[in-house]
Amino acid sequence: MNAKRKVLVTGACGLLGSHLMVSLSRHHEVIGVDRHPWWGDHPATVLQGDLATPGFLTTIMATASPDIIVHCAAMANVDACERHPELAYACNATITRDLARAAPSHALIVYVTTDGLFQGDRSFATEEQLPCPRTVYARSKLHGEWDVALATPNHLIVRTNFYGWSSGRKQTAAEWLYHALDAGELVTLFDDFFFTPIYVVDVVQRVERLMMDGHRGIFHVVGKDRVSKHQFGAMLAEASGLSMSHVVRGSINAAPMAADRPKDMSLSSARFEAATGLRAPECMSGLQRFVADRDRPLSARFDAIGERDRAVVS
Numbered sequence: 001m002n003a004k005r006k007v008l009v010t011g012a013c014g015l016l017g018s019h020l021m022v023s024l025s026r027h028h029e030v031i032g033v034d035r036h037p038w039w040g041d042h043p044a045t046v047l048q049g050d051l052a053t054p055g056f057l058t059t060i061m062a063t064a065s066p067d068i069i070v071h072c073a074a075m076a077n078v079d080a081c082e083r084h085p086e087l088a089y090a091c092n093a094t095i096t097r098d099l100a101r102a103a104p105s106h107a108l109i110v111y112v113t114t115d116g117l118f119q120g121d122r123s124f125a126t127e128e129q130l131p132c133p134r135t136v137y138a139r140s141k142l143h144g145e146w147d148v149a150l151a152t153p154n155h156l157i158v159r160t161n162f163y164g165w166s167s168g169r170k171q172t173a174a175e176w177l178y179h180a181l182d183a184g185e186l187v188t189l190f191d192d193f194f195f196t197p198i199y200v201v202d203v204v205q206r207v208e209r210l211m212m213d214g215h216r217g218i219f220h221v222v223g224k225d226r227v228s229k230h231q232f233g234a235m236l237a238e239a240s241g242l243s244m245s246h247v248v249r250g251s252i253n254a255a256p257m258a259a260d261r262p263k264d265m266s267l268s269s270a271r272f273e274a275a276t277g278l279r280a281p282e283c284m285s286g287l288q289r290f291v292a293d294r295d296r297p298l299s300a301r302f303d304a305i306g307e308r309d310r311a312v313v314s
C-alpha cells in the first residue's frame with residue numbers, strides 16, 4: 001500500500017488530466033490546474049489560470065506543495081503547432097522548463113509526451129531509439145522531455161497516444177469518429193498511417209503504477225496492437241455495432257495537412273511490461289471499454305487492474 005501523496009496535475013480538465021484527477025483522488029491528495037473549469041462528476045480542486053502567467057507557477061507550487069507533478073498541459077494540436085511554432089515552443093517547452101524549475105526539489109515530475117518523436121520508417125520504436133522528430137509539435141515536446149530530465153533525475157517521461165471521452169468542450173478524434181460512424185457520415189480513414197493506441201483509462205492505471213512503484217526514466221505506455229487509422233475505425237465500428245459502409249480508405253500522402261507526420265508512430269511496450277508486470281492492452285479490449293464507458297460518468301470508469309492486464313512476459 002502506497003502512502004498518501006500530494007499530487008499536482010496540470011491540464012486537469014483535458015482528456016488525460018481529468019481521468020488522472022479522478023483516479024488519483026481515490027488514494028491521494030490531488031490539486032489540478034487548468035485554464036478551464038473542472039467538469040467531472042467527482043468533486044475536485046482545480047486552480048484556474050494560464051501556466052504562462054508570470055508568478056502563477058510559484059503560487060501553484062506554494063498552494064499544492066506537491067510530492068508529485070503530472071504535467072499534462074500542452075499545445076497538442078499537431079497542425080496548429082506547425083502553423084504557430086512560437087506558441088508551440090512557449091507552451092510545450094518554455095512552460096515545462098519553468099515548471100520543472102519551480103517544482104519542489106524532492107518532487108517527482110511526470111511528463112506526458114508523444115509517440116510522434118521518430119521518423120516513422122520503423123515499427124514499434126523503443127526507448128533506446130534516438131528521437132528524430134518531423135513536426136514542430138514533436139520537437140517542442142522533445143524539448144520538454146529534455147527540460148524535465150535536466151531539471152531532476154526524479155522524473156518519469158511517458159510517451160503515449162490515447163483516446164477517450166472528453167468533457168465535450170473539445171472533441172477527441174475517437175469521439176468524432178464514433179459520432180461520424182453513428183450518423184452515417186462519409187469518412188476517409190488512412191490505411192498507411194499506423195499507431196499503437198491505448199484507452200485513456202488504461203494509460204492512467206499504468207502511469208499510476210509507474211509513479212507509485214518507483215520507476216523512473218522514459219517509458220512507452222501504449223497499446224499492444226499496431227493498427228492503421230482505418231483498422232482502428234473498423235475495430236471501433238465492430239465494438240460499437242456501427243456500420244463501416246460510409247468509410248472509405250485514404251492515404252495520408254493525399255491529405256492536405258500542415259504537419260508532415262511520421263507514417264508509423266507505433267511504440268514498443270516491452271520496457272513497460274518488463275518493469276511493471278502489466279501487459280499492454282489489446283486494441284479491441286480498449287475500444288470495447290471505451291464504448292461501454294460512453295454514458296458513464298468519469299468516476300465510474302475505473303476498475304481495479306484485472307487479470308487481463310497481467311503480463312505474459314516473464
Ligand SMILES: NC(=O)c1ccc[n+]([C@@H]2O[C@H](COP(=O)([O-])OP(=O)(O)OC[C@H]3O[C@@H](n4cnc5c(N)ncnc54)[C@H](OP(=O)(O)O)[C@@H]3O)[C@@H](O)[C@H]2O)c1
Nearest residue numbers: 011014015016034035050051072073074113114160161162
Ligand atoms: N491525446 C493524445 O493522444 C496524446 C498523444 C500523445 C501525447 N499527448 C500528450 O498528453 C498530454 C495531455 O493530452 P490531452 O489530449 O489530455 O490534452 P487536452 O485534452 O488538450 O488537455 C490539456 C489541457 O491543458 C490546458 N492547457 C494547455 N495549455 C495551458 C496553459 N498554458 N495553462 C493552463 N492550461 C493549459 C488545455 O486547455 P486548452 O484546451 O484551452 O488548450 C486543456 O484543458 C499533452 O501533454 C499531450 O501533448 C496526448
